[in-house]
Amino acid sequence: MFFKPFRKPKPLTDADALSAYKATGDLELLGALFERYMDLIYAVCYKYLRDEEESKDAVMQLFEQLITDLRKYEIQNFKSWLHSTARNYCLMQLRQRKMIAGEVSDEAEIVALPLTVWPETDGLDLETKLNHLDDCLKTLSDEQRTSISLFYLNQKTYADIAELTGYDPKHVKSHLQNGRRNLKICMDKRHD
Secondary structure (H helix, E strand, O other): OOOOOOOOOOOOOHHHHHHHHHHHOOHHHHHHHHHHOHHHHHHHHHHHHOOHHHHHHHHHHHHHHHHHHHHHOOOOOHHHHHHHHHHHHHHHHHHHHHHHHOOOOOOOOOOOOOOOOOOOOOOOOHHHHHHHHHHHHHHOOHHHHHHHHHHHHOOOOHHHHHHHHOOOHHHHHHHHHHHHHHHHHHHHHHHO
16 A cells, blocks of 8 residues: 655645635635735834834734625735735824824825725726726826825825925915826726
8 A cells, every 4th residue: 555645735825715715704714814924914014103012903903804805805916905905004094193193284184095995896906906096197297196196105294295396385285186186087087
Protein backbone atom coordinates (compact mmCIF):
# COMPACT_ATOMS: atom_id res chain seq x y z
CA MET A 1 0.00 0.00 0.00
CA PHE A 2 1.30 3.38 -0.98
CA PHE A 3 0.76 6.39 1.20
CA LYS A 4 0.52 9.75 -0.34
CA PRO A 5 2.42 12.28 1.64
CA PHE A 6 0.12 14.35 3.76
CA ARG A 7 -0.33 17.72 2.25
CA LYS A 8 -1.92 20.76 3.63
CA PRO A 9 -4.88 21.82 1.56
CA LYS A 10 -4.08 24.64 -0.80
CA PRO A 11 -5.18 27.95 0.65
CA LEU A 12 -8.12 29.55 -1.06
CA THR A 13 -7.45 32.48 -3.34
CA ASP A 14 -8.96 35.79 -2.26
CA ALA A 15 -11.70 35.44 -4.87
CA ASP A 16 -12.53 31.89 -3.75
CA ALA A 17 -12.63 32.91 -0.11
CA LEU A 18 -14.89 35.88 -0.93
CA SER A 19 -17.35 33.79 -2.90
CA ALA A 20 -17.34 31.09 -0.20
CA TYR A 21 -18.03 33.70 2.46
CA LYS A 22 -20.85 35.22 0.42
CA ALA A 23 -22.36 31.78 -0.08
CA THR A 24 -22.05 30.55 3.51
CA GLY A 25 -21.61 33.60 5.72
CA ASP A 26 -18.89 31.65 7.55
CA LEU A 27 -16.96 34.12 9.68
CA GLU A 28 -14.00 31.73 9.93
CA LEU A 29 -13.49 32.07 6.16
CA LEU A 30 -13.70 35.84 6.43
CA GLY A 31 -11.36 35.83 9.41
CA ALA A 32 -8.77 33.76 7.53
CA LEU A 33 -9.00 36.08 4.52
CA PHE A 34 -8.75 39.21 6.65
CA GLU A 35 -5.82 37.76 8.60
CA ARG A 36 -3.78 37.63 5.40
CA TYR A 37 -3.88 41.41 5.21
CA MET A 38 -4.13 42.37 8.88
CA ASP A 39 -0.53 43.62 9.01
CA LEU A 40 -1.10 45.73 5.90
CA ILE A 41 -4.31 47.19 7.32
CA TYR A 42 -2.66 47.93 10.65
CA ALA A 43 0.21 49.68 8.84
CA VAL A 44 -2.22 51.82 6.83
CA CYS A 45 -4.15 52.74 9.96
CA TYR A 46 -1.00 53.55 11.91
CA LYS A 47 0.29 55.69 9.04
CA TYR A 48 -2.77 57.92 9.30
CA LEU A 49 -3.76 57.70 12.96
CA ARG A 50 -0.27 57.60 14.54
CA ASP A 51 -1.54 55.76 17.63
CA GLU A 52 -1.10 52.02 18.26
CA GLU A 53 -4.30 51.46 20.23
CA GLU A 54 -6.41 53.55 17.91
CA SER A 55 -4.94 51.69 14.93
CA LYS A 56 -5.75 48.32 16.52
CA ASP A 57 -9.31 49.51 17.17
CA ALA A 58 -9.57 50.65 13.55
CA VAL A 59 -8.48 47.21 12.32
CA MET A 60 -11.23 45.59 14.39
CA GLN A 61 -13.81 48.12 13.21
CA LEU A 62 -12.86 47.42 9.62
CA PHE A 63 -13.28 43.68 10.16
CA GLU A 64 -16.75 44.26 11.59
CA GLN A 65 -17.60 46.46 8.64
CA LEU A 66 -16.46 43.75 6.21
CA ILE A 67 -19.00 41.30 7.61
CA THR A 68 -21.79 43.25 5.93
CA ASP A 69 -19.95 45.09 3.14
CA LEU A 70 -18.58 41.96 1.49
CA ARG A 71 -22.06 40.52 1.15
CA LYS A 72 -23.32 43.70 -0.58
CA TYR A 73 -20.62 44.54 -3.09
CA GLU A 74 -18.79 42.85 -5.92
CA ILE A 75 -15.07 43.11 -5.25
CA GLN A 76 -12.58 42.21 -7.93
CA ASN A 77 -9.32 42.88 -6.11
CA PHE A 78 -9.79 42.33 -2.37
CA LYS A 79 -6.38 43.60 -1.31
CA SER A 80 -6.64 46.96 -3.06
CA TRP A 81 -10.28 47.36 -2.04
CA LEU A 82 -9.38 46.65 1.59
CA HIS A 83 -6.48 49.10 1.43
CA SER A 84 -8.75 51.85 0.06
CA THR A 85 -11.43 51.07 2.62
CA ALA A 86 -8.89 51.27 5.46
CA ARG A 87 -7.47 54.54 4.16
CA ASN A 88 -10.91 56.10 3.80
CA TYR A 89 -11.92 54.91 7.27
CA CYS A 90 -8.84 56.57 8.77
CA LEU A 91 -9.41 59.79 6.84
CA MET A 92 -12.94 59.91 8.18
CA GLN A 93 -11.60 59.41 11.72
CA LEU A 94 -9.14 62.25 11.24
CA ARG A 95 -11.85 64.53 9.89
CA GLN A 96 -14.04 63.73 12.90
CA ARG A 97 -11.14 64.54 15.22
CA LYS A 98 -10.65 67.89 13.52
CA MET A 99 -14.35 68.67 13.73
CA ILE A 100 -14.45 67.83 17.44
CA ALA A 101 -11.33 69.87 18.11
CA GLY A 102 -12.79 72.77 16.13
CA GLU A 103 -9.85 72.85 13.74
CA VAL A 104 -12.10 73.02 10.70
CA SER A 105 -13.88 76.28 10.03
CA ASP A 106 -17.66 76.27 9.82
CA GLU A 107 -17.40 77.51 6.25
CA ALA A 108 -15.45 74.42 5.14
CA GLU A 109 -17.60 71.55 4.03
CA ILE A 110 -16.76 68.25 5.69
CA VAL A 111 -17.15 65.60 3.05
CA ALA A 112 -15.02 62.51 3.55
CA LEU A 113 -14.69 59.88 0.89
CA PRO A 114 -17.29 57.19 1.56
CA LEU A 115 -16.04 53.83 2.74
CA THR A 116 -17.41 52.26 -0.39
CA VAL A 117 -17.58 54.27 -3.56
CA TRP A 118 -21.08 54.60 -5.03
CA PRO A 119 -22.51 51.63 -3.10
CA GLU A 120 -25.96 51.75 -4.66
CA THR A 121 -24.74 51.67 -8.25
CA ASP A 122 -24.78 48.66 -10.47
CA GLY A 123 -22.07 46.01 -10.62
CA LEU A 124 -19.21 48.32 -11.60
CA ASP A 125 -16.16 47.28 -9.65
CA LEU A 126 -14.17 49.68 -7.50
CA GLU A 127 -11.23 49.80 -9.90
CA THR A 128 -13.49 50.85 -12.78
CA LYS A 129 -15.10 53.55 -10.64
CA LEU A 130 -11.74 54.85 -9.50
CA ASN A 131 -10.52 54.92 -13.11
CA HIS A 132 -13.61 56.93 -14.05
CA LEU A 133 -12.92 59.29 -11.16
CA ASP A 134 -9.30 59.70 -12.24
CA ASP A 135 -10.37 60.41 -15.83
CA CYS A 136 -12.95 62.94 -14.64
CA LEU A 137 -10.40 64.69 -12.44
CA LYS A 138 -8.29 65.24 -15.55
CA THR A 139 -11.18 67.09 -17.22
CA LEU A 140 -11.24 69.75 -14.47
CA SER A 141 -9.37 73.02 -14.74
CA ASP A 142 -6.01 73.13 -12.98
CA GLU A 143 -7.44 75.36 -10.23
CA GLN A 144 -10.37 73.02 -9.59
CA ARG A 145 -8.24 69.86 -9.67
CA THR A 146 -5.61 71.36 -7.35
CA SER A 147 -8.22 72.66 -4.90
CA ILE A 148 -10.10 69.36 -4.80
CA SER A 149 -6.91 67.33 -4.35
CA LEU A 150 -5.64 69.54 -1.54
CA PHE A 151 -9.00 69.69 0.24
CA TYR A 152 -10.10 66.05 0.00
CA LEU A 153 -6.87 64.10 -0.28
CA ASN A 154 -4.51 66.27 1.78
CA GLN A 155 -7.17 67.55 4.19
CA LYS A 156 -6.20 71.19 3.76
CA THR A 157 -8.52 74.01 4.82
CA TYR A 158 -9.59 76.83 2.52
CA ALA A 159 -6.97 79.08 4.11
CA ASP A 160 -4.24 76.43 3.66
CA ILE A 161 -5.13 76.01 0.00
CA ALA A 162 -5.10 79.76 -0.57
CA GLU A 163 -1.70 80.02 1.08
CA LEU A 164 -0.22 77.06 -0.82
CA THR A 165 -1.54 78.03 -4.24
CA GLY A 166 -1.76 81.80 -4.04
CA TYR A 167 -5.48 81.68 -4.94
CA ASP A 168 -7.80 84.20 -3.32
CA PRO A 169 -9.68 82.42 -0.45
CA LYS A 170 -13.03 83.27 -2.10
CA HIS A 171 -11.82 81.68 -5.32
CA VAL A 172 -10.79 78.51 -3.44
CA LYS A 173 -14.39 78.03 -2.32
CA SER A 174 -15.58 78.65 -5.88
CA HIS A 175 -13.01 76.22 -7.35
CA LEU A 176 -14.14 73.54 -4.90
CA GLN A 177 -17.85 74.04 -5.58
CA ASN A 178 -17.39 74.13 -9.36
CA GLY A 179 -14.95 71.23 -9.27
CA ARG A 180 -17.36 69.05 -7.27
CA ARG A 181 -20.22 69.93 -9.61
CA ASN A 182 -18.16 69.20 -12.73
CA LEU A 183 -16.85 65.98 -11.21
CA LYS A 184 -20.39 64.81 -10.44
CA ILE A 185 -21.58 65.64 -13.94
CA CYS A 186 -18.65 63.75 -15.47
CA MET A 187 -19.14 60.73 -13.19
CA ASP A 188 -22.88 60.63 -13.92
CA LYS A 189 -22.15 60.61 -17.67
CA ARG A 190 -19.68 57.75 -17.28
CA HIS A 191 -22.10 55.81 -15.10
CA ASP A 192 -24.82 56.01 -17.77
